[in-house]
Amino acid sequence: MTKPPIASFRSVSKHYGTHYALCAFDLDLREGELLTLLGPSGCGKTTVLRLLAGFETPDSGEILLDGRTLAGVPPEARNVNTVFQSYALFPHLSVFENVAFGLRMRKLGGAEIRDRTESALRMVRLEGLGGRRPLQLSGGQQQRVALARALVNRPRVLLLDECLSALDYRLRHDMQLELKELQRQTGITFVFVTHDREEALSISDRVAVMRDGRIEQLGRPRDIYERPANLFVAQFAGESNVLEATVTAKPGPDALTVSVAGTPVTVQTDRNFVIGEKIALVLRPEDLHAHDDATGRGGLAGRVLERTYRGVTLDTLIALDAGPRIKACEFFREDAPTLDHPPGQRVRVGWTPGWEIVLPHDAET
Numbered sequence: 001m002t003k004p005p006i007a008s009f010r011s012v013s014k015h016y017g018t019h020y021a022l023c024a025f026d027l028d029l030r031e032g033e034l035l036t037l038l039g040p041s042g043c044g045k046t047t048v049l050r051l052l053a054g055f056e057t058p059d060s061g062e063i064l065l066d067g068r069t070l071a072g073v074p075p076e077a078r079n080v081n082t083v084f085q086s087y088a089l090f091p092h093l094s095v096f097e098n099v100a101f102g103l104r105m106r107k108l109g110g111a112e113i114r115d116r117t118e119s120a121l122r123m124v125r126l127e128g129l130g131g132r133r134p135l136q137l138s139g140g141q142q143q144r145v146a147l148a149r150a151l152v153n154r155p156r157v158l159l160l161d162e163c164l165s166a167l168d169y170r171l172r173h174d175m176q177l178e179l180k181e182l183q184r185q186t187g188i189t190f191v192f193v194t195h196d197r198e199e200a201l202s203i204s205d206r207v208a209v210m211r212d213g214r215i216e217q218l219g220r221p222r223d224i225y226e227r228p229a230n231l232f233v234a235q236f237a238g239e240s241n242v243l244e245a246t247v248t249a250k251p252g253p254d255a256l257t258v259s260v261a262g263t264p265v266t267v268q269t270d271r272n273f274v275i276g277e278k279i280a281l282v283l284r285p286e287d288l289h290a291h292d293d294a295t296g297r298g299g300l301a302g303r304v305l306e307r308t309y310r311g312v313t314l315d316t317l318i319a320l321d322a323g324p325r326i327k328a329c330e331f332f333r334e335d336a337p338t339l340d341h342p343p344g345q346r347v348r349v350g351w352t353p354g355w356e357i358v359l360p361h362d363a364e365t
């Protein structure tokens with residue numbers, strides 16, 4: 001049983017001057033999901049939110065909420081709320097009144113306003129701080145007020161535009177967890193916008209990776225990271241070593257032998273390639289391990305350029321004999337004393353067969 005989408009973009013285009021911010025954009029939002037729009041600056045993420053919120057109108061195409069067109073429906077009648085990066089709180093009003101503002105505008109009764117405002121403040125763990133002014137709160141607390149102010153309206157869809165970007169690293173991680181929890185508790189559909197891949201992967205039910213006004217791939221975080229649709233998605237979703245290679249043989253179903261600058265490597269893929277075709281071999285740093293040249297066999301030969309101690313991991317930058325530099329990122333293990341390879345040492349770089357990502361060679365990226 002599939003529920004109808006809570007909101008849909010159907011072939012929506014939007015341009016500014018001669019530039020298309022969105023181009024025949026399609027998206028179905030599922031009820032109760034946390035969907036993230038992930039993409040570089042300028043790819044159209046904010047435009048998607050502004051169109052759904054009603055601050056912009058599409059040039060063509062249609063946007064639906066609960067099966068009804070939003071054409072001609074003003075922002076205040078849409079039951080969609082937005083939380084921005086800049087908290088946009090009223091500095092002269094108390095926290096309570098900031099949160100209650102929307103309800104007062106809707107002329108609800110005093111008791112209902114109090115109950116709903118207090119409940120929203122509890123949800124974001126600000127109970128007891130309703131009497132303060134926004135500037136008497138920390139950045140993280142102000143962001144929570146902005147969240148409460150949106151949640152108090154019980155929107156059908158909550159839009160969050162880079163809303164954690166202004167917070168420092170620790171707080172940002174805490175807030176990511178809180179947001180996710182809040183989303184589960186309330187069951188409200190969240191559309192979250194970020195250009196931070198870790199943030200996108202860690203909080204989302206689904207991620208839409210965008211480029212130039214289009215969705216390149218829409219899927220669960222794990223699919224995006226482990227089964228990227230193309231090189232752009234692979235590189236945007238995570239740190240990647242990309243090696244150019246040429247298909248030399250097809251030893252079996254789903255297996256290819258490729259040549260990485262003369263070194264034969266067997267890889268697995270369910271995509272179709274022809275012999276002689278150029279491919280991109282994508283290797284995640286955490287999937288790679290380097291071992292001493294003398295002891296190792298297979299893999300790709302190279303020389304250690306640099307090591308970076310990072311506490312949890314040891315990162316090794318290796319210049320492959322095949323040309324490119326690649327990075328291996330290894331966890332410390334008591335039983336792997338040979339992890340630490342000094343600069344200059346010859347090593348072979350290997351990985352668990354099948355963990356490589358094989359993609360068509362893309363001249364653009």
Ligand SMILES: Nc1ncnc2c1ncn2[C@@H]1O[C@H](COP(=O)(O)OP(=O)(O)O)[C@@H](O)[C@H]1O
Nearest residue numbers: 016019020021040041042043044045046047048
């Ligand atoms: N009001 C506007 N006037 C002109 N160009 C705009 C306007 N809003 C957005 N754009 C352009 O549309 C494209 C998409 O913008 P935006 O949706 O804000 O991207 P993102 O949020 O992914 O950074 C960008 O090239 C941006 O410069």
Ligand SMILES: [Mg+2]
Nearest residue numbers: 045046047161
């Ligand atoms: Mg933006």
